[in-house]
Amino acid sequence: MIVGEVEVAGQVREAFKQAQRRGESTSRIENLFQRALATSKKVKTTTDLGAAGRSIAQVALQLVEQRHWPLAGKRALVLGTGAYARVVVSALHSMECQDIDVFSASGRANRFSESHGTVPIHREGFTEALANADLVIACSGSGTHLLDAQLLTQARPAHAMLPILDLALSSDVAGDVHPLPTVDVIDLEVIGKNAPSERADAIAAARSIVQEAVVEFEADIASRSVDPVVASMRAHVGLLINEETDRVRRRSGESVASEVAHSLHRVTNALLHTPSIKARELARNGNEADYRQAIQLLFGIDFNDKQDV
Structure with a gap:
């Protein structure tokens, strides 16, 4: 086919819209198509392929x-x-x-x-x-x-x-x-x-943009793979906070329990912020398994490996 053909992006966009209307899309597909269309637009506006505006x-x-x-x-x-x-x-x-x-x-x-x-x-x-x-x-x-x-x-x-x-x-x-x-x-x-051949530098620039987008998309998908781990870690700590809040409530009443719960949640958010950020960074670099093992050892959490992909 012709490099830089202008109809392709429109056809992809229409297929995406049809999938959305039929309820056949998922969050990952939504992310994939949105990034693909954004990448197409970037190629069109920043390389000579877009300037040519060619079609079959x-x-x-x-x-x-x-x-x-x-x-x-x-x-x-x-x-x-x-x-x-x-x-x-x-x-x-x-x-x-x-x-x-x-x-x-x-x-x-x-x-x-x-x-x-x-x-x-x-x-x-x-x-x-x-x-x-x-x-x-x-x-x-x-x-x-x-x-x-x-x-x-x-x-x-x-x-x-x-x-x-x-x-x-x-x-x-x-x-x-x-x-x-x-x-x-x-x-x-x-x-x-x-068809007239495109300039080699324009094709190289377009391929570079696409490759960068692919790498970024794959890294984002990898980073999201640890979301269940982070969620389990926060849920585990949240359960401990609830247990402690219930003990305070039985001993000192609802008012004191509410203040203790508020304080504990603030401390928890501060403590877990960095581990949550680091989780995605490690996953992007292929170190998700090490992170899972560390969290399991520290918190004693038995992770369920089945994830919604």
Whole structure:
């Protein structure tokens, strides 16, 4: 694929939102995706990859212009109404493509066209739209071939060259289309080979940012692994405070017991603050087991190793 492609972060963000809406996210997944999106933003704003603002759609359309003709004033037929179709249509508009037809095998062309300035094509008009197109962009990813050799030879005059951009991961174009002499199929492999190479320093900078984020995320996860240990230690001390407070209450009354409890909690918080901070630092450095053993020896706590990950 293309290094620095701008659609990827948007797709990740949308997948994250869907998981949240369905209740399929966890606190660790939330943390992971939030950091990933923040890292993507940092790469975009601090490296030349972000400045380029490139996408597969843009590179593919530029490749069509290089190999065939300017798209200004031409007619395009877009297959699909998903996220990639939106990006493609936006790019076509920016390149002054005059007429943009949209076909949806699932019947969503009308709704899509209402908000994207395109012409919806229904199944009965598909062959005619194919015959009139100067360019076809296939990005439905429906899992079935919307274009095959028989359809194209019937719809298109033998002398008319037709560039076809096949942008779907699950190809919309049958294999028998590629050998046709009047068709130029430009798929993801061709686009990747012809995409301009990014500057080595920009890629290195982006990878460095990502690597730093990965290391920080892993360290944070490691530090959180001792949270149950710290919680057990505080609960153990809290139980001792409650027992002592109950003895004072029986001997001296509620007022004195409340003052003693307040004082003991203050002292406890002060005493356990540093061990709690050190716990995460040791875990980040891979010394969680030593910390567990030390706390177990000092407080006699039998830790339960089962943790909610």
